[in-house]
Amino acid sequence: MTEAQIIKTLLNFIVADGATNDDFNALALQIFAYQFENNIPYQRFCRQRERTPRTVRSWRNIPAVPINGYKDLMLSCCDPESADRVFMTSGTTKDGIRGKCYHPTLSVYDTSMITAFRQRFMQEHPKLRMGILFPTEQTMPNSSLAHYLTLALNEFGADGSRYLLTDDGLDREALFSELDRAVQTGEPYALLGASFSFVHVMDDMERLGKAVSLPKGSRILDTGGFKGQSRELELDAFYDLLEARFGVPRDHCINMYGMTELSTEFYDWGNTTCPSVKSGPHWIRSQIVNPLTGDELPKGDKGVLVHCDLAHFNCVSSILTEDAGIEVDDGFLLLGRAEGAEAKGCSMAVDEFLKAAQG
Amino acid sequence: MVLKAGYLPGIDDDAVEWQTLTYDRDGHAIEVSVPLLSNEQMQDLSERIKEASRQHLKSMTVSDITATIDAAIARLLDRNDTYRQQAEEYLPLITGYDAEMIRLGLTGYLKTFRQSELRRFIAEDFGNPKILDEFQPLPKGGYGKAYGPDLLAHIWAGNVPGIPLWSLISGLLVKAGNIGKVPSAEPLMASWFARIIAETDPMLGQCLAVVWWKGGDVDREQALLNQADLVVAYGNNDTLHQIRDRTPITTRCLTYSHKVSFGMVSKAALDTGKAWDVAHQVAYDIVRYDQQGCYSPHVFFVEQGGAVTPQEFAQYIANELDCFEEKFPRRTLTIEEASGVAAWRQSEEMKSFSEENASVMGDAGGAWSVAYSEAEEDLAPSGLNRTAKVIAVKQLDDVPARIAPYRAFLQTVGIAAAPEELHRLAEMLGAVGVTRISALEHMTAPEAGWHHDGRFNLLDLVTMTEVERSAETAAEAFSDYVD
Known part of the structure; x- marks a missing residue:
């Protein structure tokens, strides 16, 4: 298939309902063949694992690239120079190298985002007045999350929706005026942003003794965890605080799980209990594997997540994450990062060494 | 099955809160109860140990003490015990x-x-071991005697069986009262040893105790640190930093941090007759306790120019690791440990795509991996749990300069080289901070009396009391027989 054919097929696949397992599998294999043919580093990776489009018959066996592979390999089927947009992983990784995801067009990414966001976050609302606790797409042109939130605002934001962060940080006045307005008008309000931004905002509100009870139907979307950018909170404490500060019940606090290395996001149905069950739309599938062997684990066993995201067609669809999870009915529990453990003895582990060596 | 850890002389078991640690590996669940003392109980225990140390231990001779330890160790060596x-x-x-x-x-x-080994151990640090028993003449003049602390606090870490015995026995040899905190990862060995000592010599049994608290329980830790005359602590830099910060300023705190060790193989060892044996020795050092020790090797610098190339040698090691997996299978890893291994292996694989001749060998189940590189790579830890990197070098003499930036983390170097090379390399390695050089196959088994991290294990524990010559001379003037 050509790039144009892939894109057309994907756009149809995403908006169509009722895709079967076989449909997913067939398209996954076609996209795998496309990536194998058009991306030499990935082809080499697959050959080393002795898996090629000739031998792979199920999406489950498509070689999954470790997400760190984006830092070492050029994973793009199109000429990177011709890409419409590049999303880069956050620069906070230990070696400071940022992985790059090239998008020849954002049409697939956008359709994927919009379709799933409507189902999972907007639900009964065609539009909601929104406040975004994240920098704009102009400020962070290489951030997939900034693009995601811009899309949310442009596609689903009612009149008056706006960004609540400026270059100088939180626009507290704007935030409080939006919150107060929502309370006065009774119009449901949506607050979206990075998890750590919410922590900063709530710390600020606590200092000022501010708490509101947003109207029924209001909702919150947080994503990305705390990543050392704010104090670390237990998830239960975090959602309790959200409920207490904004008056949005935990079942309307949605956590989105996404990453630069994907073009599709996962959501839960609220965070009444943590960890919540995450699931994605019909064009992405996940497996829980043993990180060492790549073998799929029995349901209920803890392992790391592998995602096969058809929408991420230009790079690689199948990636091996560093996120720990457990398969459950209707999705998976996300258990945070499965970081390398410290040695059980007095030997030094990689992370500790890097930390110490960098002083 | 519930086992009991800890050893608390003079404190009734019923008076103490017990917690249960559960270990579930491959379907064999086992529970260990561990004692959690209140701050008052810790203080009470500390005072008891100090008193027993002053009253009893300080009056024993070093020979008495070594005899008791020897008897206790004999039981641990006896497979019928x-x-x-x-x-x-x-x-x-x-x-x-x-x-x-x-x-x-x-x-x-x-x-x-x-x-016999304990005597060697003492002789390493004290030219005249009697200095621990009574005042001895000093070469500079006058007399001196070495005193161990009344209460030596040990904060142990890790799961390598028996490691706590090193510092515990060191404490006893210098006549210190001891309270050791065992890690949850392996709370039993030190507890058993303390009980055997008590069964062998009940009075000596009053001079040591084994306690537990959950790692990070600052309150409990502080209670012990406040009582101790000297602290010996093991762990990562963050843990040690905190312990040192909380130790009272007048109390000395000796810290042993995590280390990285490595191996060096000369082309002299790489002829076709010897290389297999050397590879076997290398693999043994990797396999022993799955590289969890500070003396465990992560990297091997292998010299080019021998009959067996470094790349072939890496394959030999891989082969030997595969054989060892049959004989001593690696333990089952937690998901975090498996992720650590996977991350290391994947990152080495990624390098192999862009780097000429670089490769990664490993079994399908991930039980072991060997990475090979000819690039000028820096020293870095492996993914642990039977993962190692072979780095080809033009000559071993180039290695010390490459590892010099990592002085603070260096410990053991296992070497296979000809005598003159060994001595030349030793000189260079010592200068950049390596503290122990051993043969391959011996990296994880230091000899008796070794100096852990280059320190004097016993001397560091004592204080000297000196009677200067002036006091002696002055005393003469007040004698009965003065003219």
């Missing part, structure tokens, strides 16, 4: 290490604490 049998049965379940590896490891390790 119940303590030894418990160690062989339960340590594999607690730590996950292969049973046969633990059995052989324990014997090799415990042998270094027999009486």
Whole structure:
């Protein structure tokens, strides 16, 4: 298939309902063949694992690239120079190298985002007045999350929706005026942003003794965890605080799980209990594997997540994450990062060494 | 099955809160109760140990003490002894290490604490061991005597069986009262040893205790630090930093941090007749306790120009690791440990796509991996748990300069080289901070009396009291026989 054919097929696949397992599998294999043919580093990776489009018959066996592979390999089927947009992983990784995801067009990414966001976050609302606790797409042109939130605002934001962060940080006045307005008008309000931004905002509100009870139907979307950018909170404490500060019940606090290395996001149905069950739309599938062997684990066993995201067609669809999870009915529990453990003895582990060596 | 850890002389078991640690490996669940003392109980225990140390231990001779330790160690070496049998049965379940590896490891390790070895141990640090018993003439003039602290606090870490015995025995040899905090990862061995000491010599048994608290329980830790005359602590830099910060300023705190060790193989060892043996030795050092020790190797610098190339040698090591997996299978890893190994292996694989001749060998199940590189790579830890990197070098003499930036983390270097090379390299390695050089196959089994991290294990524990010559001379004037 050509790039144009892939894109057309994907756009149809995403908006169509009722895709079967076989449909997913067939398209996954076609996209795998496309990536194998058009991306030499990935082809080499697959050959080393002795898996090629000739031998792979199920999406489950498509070689999954470790997400760190984006830092070492050029994973793009199109000429990177011709890409419409590049999303880069956050620069906070230990070696400071940022992985790059090239998008020849954002049409697939956008359709994927919009379709799933409507189902999972907007639900009964065609539009909601929104406040975004994240920098704009102009400020962070290489951030997939900034693009995601811009899309949310442009596609689903009612009149008056706006960004609540400026270059100088939180626009507290704007935030409080939006919150107060929502309370006065009774119009449901949506607050979206990075998890750590919410922590900063709530710390600020606590200092000022501010708490509101947003109207029924209001909702919150947080994503990305705390990543050392704010104090670390237990998830239960975090959602309790959200409920207490904004008056949005935990079942309307949605956590989105996404990453630069994907073009599709996962959501839960609220965070009444943590960890919540995450699931994605019909064009992405996940497996829980043993990180060492790549073998799929029995349901209920803890392992790391592998995602096969058809929408991420230009790079690689199948990636091996560093996120720990457990398969459950209707999705998976996300258990945070499965970081390398410290040695059980007095030997030094990689992370500790890097930390110490960098002083 | 519930086992009991800890040893608390003079405190009634019923008076103490007990917590249960559960170890579940491969379907064999085992529970260990551990004592959690209140701050008052910790203070009470500390005072008791100090008093017993002053009253009893300080009046024993070093020979008496070594004899008691020797008798206790003999029981742990005796496969008919119940303590030894418990160690062989339960340590594999607690730590996950292969049973046969633990059995052989324990014997090799415990042998270094027999009486003759203990004497060697003391002689390493004290030219005249009697200085621990009574005032002895000093070369500079006058007299001196070495005193151990009344209360030496040990904060141990890790799951390598028996490691706590090093500092505990060191404490006893210098006549210190001891309270040791065992890690949850392996709370039993030190507890058993303390009980055997008490059974062998009940009075000496009053001079040591084994306690537990959950790592990070600052309150409990502080209670012990406040009482101690000297602290010996093991762990990562963050942990040690905190312990040192909380130790009262007048109390000395000796810290042993995590280390990286590596191996060096000269082209002299790479002829076709010898290389297989050397590879076997290398693999043994990797396999022993799955690289969890500070003396465990992560990297091997292998010299080019021998009959066997470094790349072939890496394959030999891979082959030997594969054989060892049959004999001493690696323990089952937690998901975090498996992720650590996977991340290391994947990152090495990624390099192999862009780097000429670089490769990664490993078995499908991930039980072991060997990475090979010819690039000018820096020293870095492996993914642990039987993962190692072979780095080809033009000559071994280039290695010391490459590792020099990592002085603070260096410990053991295992070397296979000809005598003149060995001595030349030793000179260079010592200068950049390496503290121990051993043969391959011996990296994880330091000899009796070794100087852990280059320090004097016993001397560091004592204070000297000196009677200067002036006091002696002045005393003469007040004698009965003065003219």
